[in-house]
Amino acid sequence: MKHKMKTKKLLFSLTILLSFFLMIACKSEVKKEEKSCCSEKVQKHVEWSKNSNIYEVNIRQYTPEGTLNAFADHLPRLKKMGVDILWLMPIQPIGEKNRKGTLGSYYAVKDYKAVNPEFGTLEDFKNLVKKVHDLDMHIILDWVANHSAWDHPWIESNPEWYLKDSTGNIISPVADWSDVAGFTYENQELRKAMIDALEYWVVETNIDGYRCDVAGMVPTEFWEDATSALMKHKHVFMLAEANVPEHHNYAFDMSYAWDMHFILNEIVTGEKTLEDIDNKLLKDLEEYPSDAYRMNFTSNHDENSWKGNAVKRLGPAKEVMAVFTLTASGMPLIYSGQEACLDKDLEFFEKDQIEWKECDITELYTKLLHLKKENKALWNGDFGGKMEKIVTSDDASIYAYSRIKDGQQVVSILNMSDKEIEFELNDFKTTYTLYEVFNGDQFEQNDKFTLDPWEFLVYATK
Missing domain, CATH: 2.60.40.1180 (Golgi alpha-mannosidase II)
Structure with missing residues (x-):
């Protein structure tokens, strides 16, 4: 260095279009006011989220035991690193019918109100939540509302809640997702049952919110109703696995910045240029509310297992791309093991333990996570400073x-x-x-x- x-230095600010975007924001507010039926659902972000980051936990692969109790031993290390929000991949029992692999997919849920014995017990989970809160951290659960396992009791008791083909047979929501059956949200009783299950974990275990799987495949109106119901119990934090601007009106605090993730990958391969970053940031300013949190990342469970780990995908660019996700507008995500330079694609349906080791990126994450916490310029949404290009x-x-x-x-x-x-x-x-x-x-x-x-x-x- x-x-x-x-x-001599010339400042080109993304905020030169401020008046234009203020006009868009005003139009957005008019739309919100027009939706008078849902005005009570408008929520401010929970206070503790304003300068938070998020860390995805793959319980199965995190420790040799692959349990909630074993993961709890890592909490002091994660706290020291500066982690704020823990997002746990689904902890519910996994279906056996049409199961993929030996252990199956986290996302093939057969009981929404139970804990997978592979990971521990309900009491183990409650103890984990308490330990997280005692460290002044927060915890959200991954929620699969779009589909269930084929041996979920609802298949037999309420077949009308599921998608069917022209011959009346229940089907998967996507052809390749053969281990799950898709729901139809035209059924109001399904909506009530799903919201009841969402409320269960907030009331019984005191979790702080949800990361909602394939949220764009479920009607936005359902998410608005679900968030409204949860808010009656506590101020929750809601993350959508989607990049749908309207989700931010009433339902979600944060959404995936998928497009930016792909741009960063393709800059490394030479398929995109830095101008694509500018164009994407300007497009987001136009399409999303100014207070929307966008989640920046270089990896997650999908990318690691199906597209390749960040070390392999990004090579020597892994650190600089991480710096972008940690200092650009939005909330940074770290996936399990990234702080240890995870350099393998973790198996999704089998046991495949993360190799924990010290590496240079550990210090990078630690310094920048603490900087984000302390320096208001890096805070989330309107709490932080606008990006101004130099x-x-x-x-x-x-x-x-x-x-x-x-x-x-x-x-x-x-x-x-x-x-x-x-x-x-x-x-x-x-x-x-x-x-x-x-x-x-x-x-x-x-x-x-x-x-x-x-x-x-x-x-x-x-």
């Missing part, structure tokens, strides 16, 4: 941006190329004293920078 004095002398390779909020600033300078790049920041000025997060160097107003392939700098106020 080398830099010399000299530069134009450089080599925008084809360098992606630089600033975020400012309430007297705090973070400046990220990322070499998203496989070449060493010498460059300047064009006419960029700051009134703040900034220090590089990893080496402590003070930011100089007229620096000339040289970054190695995939290298990065993150400057922040103290």
Whole structure:
């Protein structure tokens, strides 16, 4: 990491279209007011989410035992790393009929109100929730509302709740999902039963919300009703596995930034350019409410098992892409084992333990997770600072941006190329004293920078 004095700096802000987006926001508010039947469902984000990150827990692969109790031993380490929200993949019993593999898919649920014996007992889960809360962390459960296992009792007791083909046979929602049967949400009794099951875990175990599987395949109106019902018990946090703007009106706090994830992958392969990041950010400003949380990530259980682990997909770019997810607008996700440089594609239907080891990225996650917690510029939604792009002398390779909020600033300078790049920041000025997060160097107003392939700098106020 080398830099010399000299530069003029030019600030190009994503907020130049502010008045245009304010107009869009106003139109959005009009739409909300028109939906008078659901006005009581409008909710502010739960307070503790404003500067949170999220960590996905794969219980089966996390420890040799693969249990809730064994995972609990990792809580102090995760707390020290700076993790806030734990998202547990489904913990319910897994169907045996049409099961895939030996242990089956987490997402083939045969009882919505029970714990998979593979992972432990209901009491074990309650103890885990208490330990999480005692550490001032939060915990949400993965919820599969779109389909059930083929041996769920509802198949026999309420076949009218399921999708059927032209001959009246119950079918899977997607051809390849042969281990599950799809629901039809035209049935109001199904909706009531599913909301009752969602309420059960909040009331009985005091969880803090849900990550909702394939949320876009379930009617938005159902999610609005479900969130409204849950809010009567406690202020929950809701994550949608979808990228549907209307989900943010009444139902969900956060949605997947799938498109940005794919762009980051394709920058590494040369199929996308840094201009695609700009275009996507501008499109999101147009389509999503300003207070919407978008979830940024380089991996999750689907990507790891089916597309390849982040080390394999991103190679030497894995750190710089992680820095983007941790400092750009949105909430960062870390998948189990990423902090240990997980370099294998975990089996989905079999036991396949994560190999825990120290690696360079552990420090990266620790420093930036704590920075996000402490520096308001990196907070989520409207709680944080807007991304303002910094134009450089080599925008084809360098992606630089600033975020400012309430007297705090973070400046990220990322070499998203496989070449060493010498460059300047064009006419960029700051009134703040900034220090590089990893080496402590003070930011100089007229620096000339040289970054190695995939290298990065993150400057922040103290």
